[in-house]
Amino acid sequence: MKRRQVGSMRVNEHPILKFPEREKIAFIFEGKKVYGYQGDTIASALHALGVKTLSYSIKLHRPRGFYCAIGNCASCNMIVNGKPNVRTCITLLEPDMVVERQMDKGAIK
Amino acid sequence: MIQKELIIIGGGPSGLCAAKMAAEAGVSVLLCDRSLKLGGQLIKQTHKFFGSKAQYAKTRGFDIAKILIDDVIHHPMVEIMTEATVVGLYPDKVVTVYHNDTYIKYQAQTIIVATGASEKFLAFENNDLPGIYGAGAVQTLMNLYGVLPGQDIIMVGSGNIGLIVSYQLLQAGVNVKAIVEAAPTIGGYKVHASKIRRLGIPIMTQTTIQKAIGKEHLEAVELVSLDDKWQPISGTEKTMPIDALCISVGLSPMHQLLSMVNAKTKFIPELGGFVPVIDDHHQTTVEGIFACGDAVGIEEASSAMMEGYLTGLYVTKHLHKEHPEQQKLMEKYEYELNMLRNGPFGVKTKIGLEKLRRGETHAE
Numbered sequence: 062m063k064r065r066q067v068g069s070m071r072v073n074e075h076p077i078l079k080f081p082e083r084e085k086i087a088f089i090f091e092g093k094k095v096y097g098y099q100g101d102t103i104a105s106a107l108h109a110l111g112v113k114t115l116s117y118s119i120k121l122h123r124p125r126g127f128y129c130a131i132g133n134c135a136s137c138n139m140i141v142n143g144k145p146n147v148r149t150c151i152t153l154l155e156p157d158m159v160v161e162r163q164m165d166k167g168a169i170k
Numbered sequence: 171m172i173q174k175e176l177i178i179i180g181g182g183p184s185g186l187c188a189a190k191m192a193a194e195a196g197v198s199v200l201l202c203d204r205s206l207k208l209g210g211q212l213i214k215q216t217h218k219f220f221g222s223k224a225q226y227a228k229t230r231g232f233d234i235a236k237i238l239i240d241d242v243i244h245h246p247m248v249e250i251m252t253e254a255t256v257v258g259l260y261p262d263k264v265v266t267v268y269h270n271d272t273y274i275k276y277q278a279q280t281i282i283v284a285t286g287a288s289e290k291f292l293a294f295e296n297n298d299l300p301g302i303y304g305a306g307a308v309q310t311l312m313n314l315y316g317v318l319p320g321q322d323i324i325m326v327g328s329g330n331i332g333l334i335v336s337y338q339l340l341q342a343g344v345n346v347k348a349i350v351e352a353a354p355t356i357g358g359y360k361v362h363a364s365k366i367r368r369l370g371i372p373i374m375t376q377t378t379i380q381k382a383i384g385k386e387h388l389e390a391v392e393l394v395s396l397d398d399k400w401q402p403i404s405g406t407e408k409t410m411p412i413d414a415l416c417i418s419v420g421l422s423p424m425h426q427l428l429s430m431v432n433a434k435t436k437f438i439p440e441l442g443g444f445v446p447v448i449d450d451h452h453q454t455t456v457e458g459i460f461a462c463g464d465a466v467g468i469e470e471a472s473s474a475m476m477e478g479y480l481t482g483l484y485v486t487k488h489l490h491k492e493h494p495e496q497q498k499l500m501e502k503y504e505y506e507l508n509m510l511r512n513g514p515f516g517v518k519t520k521i522g523l524e525k526l527r528r529g530e531t532h533a534e
Contacts, residue, residue: 072316072342077216077230080316102206105315113300113387124386126300130307132204132255133288133424150307151205151253 070109088158103149103160104130104137115139115149116163139163143170174200174249176485177265177278179256179427182210183471184463184478185284186238191482193247195493200276201248202267204255208243209235210286211306212471214313216341217334224506225472232313238475259283259427263458280458280485283428284478287421287442287464292326295381301388305335305418312342320414324391325349327418328373330358335418336366347412350377352396359515379415380407388415421468428465431456440522441467447526451484452477460485467526469510469519476507 072080084099090107097106104115104127114124115137128136132151141147142159145167149160176192178185181203189201207213215231226234242248251269258266265276289304291297301320303311305327308319323344325336328351336346349366354376356363363373376396383390395406422443425435433454434447446454446461453460462481463474480503486493493499511519 070318072312072318074343075316076341078313078316101315105311105317108311108319109315109317115300118298123298124300125298126387127303127311128307129289129304130310131288134304150310153206 070111086154086156088154088156088160090160091162097154101154103139103141103147103152103154103158105150106154107149107160114162119166122164138167140167145169171264171275171277174198174276174278175489176200176280176282177202177276178282178284179259179265180210180284180286180463180465181205181208181250181252182284182286182463182474183212183234183238184286184465184474184481185210185282186242187475187478188282188284188462188482188485189248190238190241190245191479191493191499192486193242193245195483195486195491195496197247197486197489197491199242199248200251200278201242202251202254202256202265204253206252208239208250208252210471211309212238214306214309215471216313216338219472221470221472221510222506224502225475225510231471234471256427259430259459261431261456278458280460280488282481282485283446283454283459283461283465284463284481285424285427285465287423287468289417290420290422292379292417292419294379296384297382299382299384299388300386301384301413302382302415302417305331305416308414308416309335309338312344313338318342318344319416320388320412321345322347322412323414323416324379324393324410324412325416325418326379327351327420328353328356328358328363328375329418329420330362332416332418333358333362333366335416336371337362337369339416340369340371344414346371347410349373350379350393351375352378352400354398378402382415383409388413391415421464423465423467425465428454428456428459428461431459433459433461436526438467438522438525440518440525445522445526451488452481453484453488458488460488467519467522469516473507473510473519476503476510479503480507 116125125136128134132148137149138146140161175198178201212231212235221227254269263278267274380392380394390411394402428446435444462477
């Protein structure tokens with residue numbers, strides 16, 4: 062089996078699956094403009110960019126990453142367009158989304 | 171309130187199959203799923219299935235999902251809601267669905283809870299570091315979104331999921347350093363283990379993770395050998411640099427919604443943990459609320475499909491309706507489900523089901 066390109070978290074070649082080129086989507090992560098692809102969830106786009114820490118635990122502020130991918134574990138909860146506790150593993154990435162790491166329980170405004 | 175004859179919670183294999191049967195019998199169905207797409211965990215499964223024709227043997231998981239979705243998506247009796255999380259279930263069969271930032275209330279005559287399962291976790295130091303994933307999550311990330319979990323990975327657990335996902339990681343180009351297994355023997359099918367071994371991946375039995383090392387994310391793990399009493403042997407610690415760790419130590423049925431309506435549950439280790447007490451027709455101890463698939467006991471997707479078809483038919487009967495082939499199909503799927511459980515890997519399930527039924531009074 063082929064070793065993939067170093068530095069890229071995207072699957073390039075696969076014996077069974079095809080990942081055709083998709084439209085690029087720009088979004089804002091922690092104040093910076095970054096890119097994902099059409100069809101990505103917020104979490105998959107961030108992971109592909111090498112962003113592993115998605116939130117911090119409420120009491121001890123320990124880093125939290127992607128864990129269950131089914132919207133169950135709350136580890137990937139982030140602030141999206143100002144709204145806290147968005148389950149980024151089951152939320153589709155949309156153009157110009159503003160995504161921030163969540164450090165607390167999040168307040169309902 | 172919106173009225174529905176049947177609300178199915180969960181659009182995985184069992185939920186989809188239940189929807190098909192009920193819809194064909196003329197039952198109005200609402201199928202809710204919190205994910206972006208229907209199909210449950212089938213949509214990321216690239217391996218071919220075992221079993222017989224009734225369970226789409228030799229077909230890849232994601233292709234089975236397409237078949238099951240096609241069966242219901244255009245059916246006039248089925249309404250489908252994705253990105254719809256059921257957040258409330260009440261004994262009078264009111265269902266609250268969270269969808270598009272709003273809460274929608276439905277009044278159902280019957281409900282099927284087909285919520286599936288969630289991954290179990292493992293206790294060790296620093297087990298919350300980013301870079302430590304559930305095996306199912308890794309499968310989703312790489313097979314559905316085409317994103318790799320890391321460069322170098324260790325798999326914890328040698329059950330079928332651990333073995334299959336390890337192989338899929340290799341296919342995607344990830345360096346699988348080892349599979350570690352606390353038990354003295356490999357948990358999954360020999361055919362999957364042999365495939366892994368032929369590629370030179372060591373399967374280390376009687377070994378576990380002592381701790382994860384890293385500050386912002388995973389950088390290494392410390393492995394340790396276990397003695398015959400499952401105790402760590404000091405002096406056998408070994409540090410391995412990796413940037414991803416995959417946990418595949420089993421699944422727990424998601425019974426939580428059923429607990430909201432006080433359906434009776436029982437702790438059955440053979441079925442994966444707390445499961446609802448159900449009668450022979452998959453009805454829980456709450457009248458009109460049924461459950462099927464992994465939510466009532468961890469098995470393979472093949473069994474979940476058979477249970478789904480059956481539960482769809484049982485609910486139809488409960489609603490005093492009839493599928494055009496009610497009796498024939500009921501016999502067929504009951505036979506198929508039995509066949510699946512008669513294999514060597516069905517032993518655990520059968521013991522679990524026996525325990526679940528023993529000494530229990532059903533629907534009150």
